[in-house]
Amino acid sequence: MGAWSGEPFGNDAAADWASELDSLTDWGAVRAALTAAAGVPDLDADAASCAIAAAETVAHGIGKPTQNDAYTDSVHSFVERAGRPDDMLVALAISGLAAATSAGSELTELWEEDDPEEWRTANEALRDALERA
Structure with missing residues (x-):
């Protein structure tokens, strides 16, 4: 999986x-x-990881990021260029995140074998941020 944290860009x-x-x-x-x-x-792990990263990018775009570190530097620059995402993209981010973290997702299965609590907590924080948009 190549993961170092349960955060969206981890x-x-x-x-x-x-x-x-x-x-x-x-x-x-x-x-x-x-x-x-x-x-x-039944989303594969890479597609799920990208969807979670994309959802976090939307969260940055609406001013509610859940991860701010060196891994999100390109996200900050992108949001400055792209502007604020529309409400339809925020809704799509919620749907994409739900699929990426569903029971049938390969990424969910991989995290269940490792440290699921860290991953679940990070994704719940992201979902909450998007739903408060």
């Missing part, structure tokens, strides 16, 4: 996805990552 797939934001100026890639996850009952 794994290789999410960190790689975030680096792609460096050249982007709109929410298209974020929307694509969330759309690829939303409603998928």
Whole structure:
């Protein structure tokens, strides 16, 4: 899995996805990552990691980030260029996050074998931030 924390950008797939934001100026890639996850009952681990990272990016866009560290530097720069996400993207972020953390998600299965409480706590904080938008 290549994870060092349960935070949204605490794994290789999410960190790689975030680096792609460096050249982007709109929410298209974020929307694509969330759309690829939303409603998928058996999401693979990398797609789930990217969806969670995309949801955190939306949280940054609405001024309610749950992770602020060196791993989110590209997110800050992206949000400055892209502006605030619309309400439809916030709703999609909630749906994508739900799929990524569902019982059928491969990422959920992997975390259940490791330290699920840290991961669950981080995702609950993200869900709460998005729902307060």
